[in-house]
Amino acid sequence: MKYNGLGVGLGVVVGPVRRMFTAVPEPTDTVSTLSTEEETARARDALEQVAGELEARAQRAGGDAADVLTAQAMMARDPDVWEDIEAQLAQKKTAEWAVAQAFRTFVAMLQSLGGTQAERASDLVDVSRRTVAAIMGVSAGDVPDSDEPFVLVAEDLSPADTAVLDLTRVLALVTSGGSPTAHTAILARAKGLVAVVSAAGVQDIPEDEMVVVDAAEGTIECSPSEERVAEVRARMNEVDDDDAREPGRMSDGTAVPLLANVGSVENVQNAVAKGAEGVGLLRTEFMFLEETEAPTVEEQIARYSEILEALEGRKAVARTLDAGADKPLAFLPLGKEENPALGVRGIRTVRDHEPLMRDQLTALAAAAAAVPSDLWVMAPMVADATEAEWFATMAREAGVARVGVMIEVPSSAIVADQIFGVVDFVSIGTNDLTQYTLAADRQNGAVASYQDAWHPSVLRLIGMVGDAATASGKPLSVCGEAASDPLLAVVLVGLGVTSLSMVPNALKEVRATLLRYSMEEARMLAQVALATTDAGNARGAVKAALPRPPR
Amino acid sequence: MNNSIELVEDGAAVSAEVIVGSKSGLHARPAAMVVALAGTLEPPVTLRKPDGTAVNARSIVKVLSQNFCHGDPVVVEATGDGAWESVSQMADLVSRELDHEEP
Numbered sequence: 001m002k003y004n005g006l007g008v009g010l011g012v013v014v015g016p017v018r019r020m021f022t023a024v025p026e027p028t029d030t031v032s033t034l035s036t037e038e039e040t041a042r043a044r045d046a047l048e049q050v051a052g053e054l055e056a057r058a059q060r061a062g063g064d065a066a067d068v069l070t071a072q073a074m075m076a077r078d079p080d081v082w083e084d085i086e087a088q089l090a091q092k093k094t095a096e097w098a099v100a101q102a103f104r105t106f107v108a109m110l111q112s113l114g115g116t117q118a119e120r121a122s123d124l125v126d127v128s129r130r131t132v133a134a135i136m137g138v139s140a141g142d143v144p145d146s147d148e149p150f151v152l153v154a155e156d157l158s159p160a161d162t163a164v165l166d167l168t169r170v171l172a173l174v175t176s177g178g179s180p181t182a183h184t185a186i187l188a189r190a191k192g193l194v195a196v197v198s199a200a201g202v203q204d205i206p207e208d209e210m211v212v213v214d215a216a217e218g219t220i221e222c223s224p225s226e227e228r229v230a231e232v233r234a235r236m237n238e239v240d241d242d243d244a245r246e247p248g249r250m251s252d253g254t255a256v257p258l259l260a261n262v263g264s265v266e267n268v269q270n271a272v273a274k275g276a277e278g279v280g281l282l283r284t285e286f287m288f289l290e291e292t293e294a295p296t297v298e299e300q301i302a303r304y305s306e307i308l309e310a311l312e313g314r315k316a317v318a319r320t321l322d323a324g325a326d327k328p329l330a331f332l333p334l335g336k337e338e339n340p341a342l343g344v345r346g347i348r349t350v351r352d353h354e355p356l357m358r359d360q361l362t363a364l365a366a367a368a369a370a371v372p373s374d375l376w377v378m379a380p381m382v383a384d385a386t387e388a389e390w391f392a393t394m395a396r397e398a399g400v401a402r403v404g405v406m407i408e409v410p411s412s413a414i415v416a417d418q419i420f421g422v423v424d425f426v427s428i429g430t431n432d433l434t435q436y437t438l439a440a441d442r443q444n445g446a447v448a449s450y451q452d453a454w455h456p457s458v459l460r461l462i463g464m465v466g467d468a469a470t471a472s473g474k475p476l477s478v479c480g481e482a483a484s485d486p487l488l489a490v491v492l493v494g495l496g497v498t499s500l501s502m503v504p505n506a507l508k509e510v511r512a513t514l515l516r517y518s519m520e521e522a523r524m525l526a527q528v529a530l531a532t533t534d535a536g537n538a539r540g541a542v543k544a545a546l547p548r549p550p551r
Numbered sequence: 552m553n554n555s556i557e558l559v560e561d562g563a564a565v566s567a568e569v570i571v572g573s574k575s576g577l578h579a580r581p582a583a584m585v586v587a588l589a590g591t592l593e594p595p596v597t598l599r600k601p602d603g604t605a606v607n608a609r610s611i612v613k614v615l616s617q618n619f620c621h622g623d624p625v626v627v628e629a630t631g632d633g634a635w636e637s638v639s640q641m642a643d644l645v646s647r648e649l650d651h652e653e654p
Contacts, residue, residue, distance in 0.1 A: 067580045071611060074586050080610035106612040113618050116578045120615050292648070330574060330648065336620060 001222040005174070005199025007215035008188045010486045010509050010550050014224065014232040015171040017209045018146055020154040027096035027132055034094075042095035043085055046134035050127065051076035068123060075127045081106060096135045103128035151211055153202050157184045167193065172213040174220055176202050189484055192505025196220055216550050235551075245275045248500070248511050252518040256493055258511055259315065259501040261479055268310040271504040275511070278315030278374070280427065280501020281479040282307065284360065285322060292330045294356055300363035301370070308373040315374045317427065317477070317501070319406065320360055322380040323349045332356070341441055346381025346408070347391060354394075361398035368401070378404040378427055383411050385418035392423050406479075408432035413461040416468035423474075427501070428465060430480025434458050452535035453482035459495065459529050459538065466496020477501055486513035486550065487542055493519070494526030513550050521547055556642045558635060565634040567627050567642040568601065573649045577619035581649035586611045588644050592637040596629045598645070608641060619645075 032039050051073045058069035075081070081102050088098035103124055110121035149171045156177040172194040175184050188195035194215045202220060205211065212221040212232050221228070248258035259280030260271030268279065287295055287303055295303075308316060323329045324345030332353060337343040350357040361377065368375035379391040382405040395403040404425035407413050413433065419426060430453040435442045437458050440450030453459075462478070469476035477499045482488050484506030490513060492500065502510060517525070528545045532538040558567045573581040589596060589608035597605035598614065601624050606613035608627075619625055625645055629637040 067583065071579065071583045074583055074611040078610050078612050080607055080613050106616070109616050110612070113616070116576075117615055117618055120578070124612065336622065 003196075003199045003202050003205075003220040003222075005196040005202070005218050005220070007218035008185045008195040008197065009192070009506075010216040010513060011172075011194035012212065012214040012216065012232055012551075013151070013171040013194050013236055014210065014212045014229050015149055015151045017153050017205050017207060017211055018150040019203075019205070019207050020152060025132075025136065025138070027094065027100050027136075029097055030094060032092050032094045036089055036092070039089050039093075039095045039098070040086065042135050043089065043099055043131075046095070046099070046131050047076045047082075049134050050130045053130075054127075071120070072123050072127050075124055076131065096132050099131050099135065100128055103131075151213055153205055155203065172196070172215075174199055174202050174211075174213060176200060189481060189503075189506070192484075192503065192509070246511070247277055248514055250493065250514055250519050250522065251516060252520070254493075254519045256497075256514055257315070257499040258507055259317070259477070259479075259499060260504045260507070261501050262307075262504075265306050265310055267504075268307055272311070272314070274504040274507050276314075276504055276507060278317075279307075279311060280315075280317050280477050280499060282316055282318040283322070284318055284320060288321060288323070288329055294331050294359070297359050297363045297366070300360060301366045304364055304367035305371050308367055308371040308375065311373065313372050313374060315376065317376040317378060317404070317479075318364055320347070320357065320364075320377065320379050321350060322346050341435065346406075347379045347387060348381060358394060358398060361395050361400055365399035365401075369399070375400075376402040376404060376425060378406055378425070380406045380429070381408055381432070382406060382419070383409050384415055385422055388412075388419045389422040407465055408436070410437050410461060413465050416465040417471065420468050420472035420474055425475040425477070426465060426469065427477040427479050428462060428497070430458065430462075430478055430482035433461065433480070434482075437461060453480065453485075454488060454529070454535040454538040456530055456532050456534070456538055459491065459526070462492065462497070463495045463526070463530060469498065470496050475499060484510065486510050487539070487546075490514060490517050490522050491526045491529050491542060494522030494524070516548065516550060517546075556639065556646065558638055558642070560635075563634065564628060564630045565638045566629075567638050568624055569627065569642045569646040571619050571621055571623045571625055572646045574621050575650050576621050576623070577614060577617075577625075577645070582611060582614050584649050585614055585641070585644060588641060592629070592640060594629045594631040594634055594637055596627055596637050596641045598641075599626050599628070600624065601626055 054069050054073040054076065058066040084102035084105065085098045088101055107121050107124050110117045110124060146169055149169050151172045151174060152170050153174045156175050170193060173184055173188055175197045176199060185195060185197055194213055196213055196215060196218055199220055205222060209222055210224065212224045212228060248256045250256060257277045259278045260276035261281040262268050262271055262279050263283040263286050287300055323332060324340055324343065334344055364375060364377050377395055377400045382388050388405045391405060392403045402424045404423045404427060405419060406427050406429050407416065408429035412419055431442060434451055434453045438450040438455060440447035442451055466476060475498045476496060478492050478497050479501035482492065483500040484502035486509045489500055489510045500510065525542050525545060528541050529538040532541050556567050556569055558565055571577055575581060577585055585608060596608045598608050599605040600617065605628060606617055608614060627638050627642045627645065
């Protein structure tokens with residue numbers, strides 16, 4: 001038996017299935033046959049049980065996940081929700097109906113607020129579901145606990161599920177629902193997990209069944225032969241061979257340096273261990289986010305030097321402070337904005353706070369001079385060549401050797417030729433470029449399906465930047481999520497991108513995939529993608545046009 | 552304790568207007584800290600925007616529903632014996648930056 005879905009990444013694994021299905025029956029509005037006191041006790045006991053379970057999970061989870069779970073336990077014990085439940089019970093409703101109904105009102109209230117509150121609404125839905133399951137005595141479908149590594153099969157995964165998922169035990173994620181751009185796929189890409197989503201029928205695979213999950217093919221094979229299991233196991237074990245340390249290149253030998261996106265010293269060590277040739281995106285916000293006052297130049301020099309030392313002379317591309325109404329800083333009052341994605345973000349933040357930018361550039365240049373290093377510096381969210389030149393002048397005055405900008409706004413992609421005229425290099429931030437090109441807020445789940453860098457409109461913009469890079473002979477990097485998708489990475493190289501920066505876990509698959517194709521083939525695949533009409537078609541057409549399978 | 556908080560007495564009612572100090576607003580962790588403190592305060596306190604309806608600070612869903620953001624003014628109120636102490640404790644918590652404090 002073989003199931004088909006949409007693969008995320010290119011890995012292949014074999015392992016036993018652990019199922020997680022969360023079909024809690026919908027309570028119906030029937031008149032209770034029990035007394036109000038009995039129904040009250042059922043509701044109260046279930047809420048208490050759920051609150052206790054959530055608190056216990058919070059203890060085990062720690063970190064941000066613990067915060068979410070603690071807040072969920074408070075929702076189960078919420079006195080105002082309880083008042084609503086009691087009002088329902090007084091009308092002879094059943095406990096399950098009363099609980100579902102009371103939570104439903106509050107869920108709608110939070111959803112109407114949008115943003116962060118809408119996320120809390122899904123936490124509330126989860127509490128309601130758990131409580132109803134507890135009252136009805138059915139399983140709430142929790143994330144399985146298993147000592148041996150397993151293939152998780154589910155309808156779809158919620159952020160609350162994945163927060164407590166022990167990823168070291170998960171070999172692959174298989175979902176019957178979801179899409180390549182939804183939460184499960186994003187998580188899989190971020191963690192470098194094998195995943196197949198939208199695989200109809202997988203809910204029929206029984207617990208403990210051995211399956212082979214092949215993300216490149218988008219398939220789940222049940223009862224694989226012994227030879228097939230042995231072959232897949234061999235591939236799973238080649239993880240940390242010496243190839244993993246080789247510099248990135250195409251099959252014809254064209255070098256494509258593979259770098260890592262990092263935000264702390266610990267990240268740097270992990271990236272180097274996974275074979276990164278350097279850092280293609282150093283997020284410097286870690287210096288600023290927790291501060292109530294702007295850090296001094298001396299403090300900044302010390303922290304940048306620490307990172308450069310950890311890199312032992314490898315290339316590092318630092319992005320200057322990227323704050324905005326969506327990422328506020330205590331010492332930089334920006335005010336609230338109706339539409340932060342289109343507001344004062346990135347380099348726009350510092351246009352009115354030049355000293356902050358000058359201090360950071362001075363500190364970066366000083367750190368680069370103090371430690372044997374190869375430091376490049378770029379500014380985020382630049383809109384045109386005038387803004388790029390303003391930044392480049394300031395950076396060069398501060399002593400920065402290699403000055404660049406990020407292209408995330410479509411305007412700057414359109415005038416990329418002018419931008420290359422004033423800077424030494426460019427790096428494309430595909431997540432924002434996609435959000436702005438398709439006018440789809442990254443924070444808004446309702447338009448998540450638009451957030452796909454395979455879209456030919458995004459690829460055509462990248463192609464324009466690629467042509468400008470080639471004409472100027474200057475380097476062009478991609479440091480968005482797109483670079484961690486192995487096939488898209490090939491297309492990006494075909495469009496003129498000269499280096500790729502990604503989450504460290506993606507390095508291995510991207511390196512192996514680039515090695516399979518020549519520059520000429522990458523250019524051909526890029527043309528195939530540019531000629532399609534939407535993201536799904538682009539992905540499909542490129543897969544169909546591959547001169548040989550990715551592995 | 553933040554000494555700059557000004558408490559106003561009106562009969563048995565005590566109130567204070569403070570500014571949300573947490574960068575993430577009273578959303579994730581700070582909201583939970585407000586609710587946890589509210590559970591220990593007697594008399595209970597309510598929170599509202601200056602032009603809004605007062606909500607029970609012990610109810611996390613009500614606190615979340617008010618969408619208190621960083622920099623928003625919040626009116627903290629309580630009535631009865633001990634109202635002064637309840638309001639001053641809650642007003643102090645709301646005005647602090649809670650994102651990195653342990654709950």
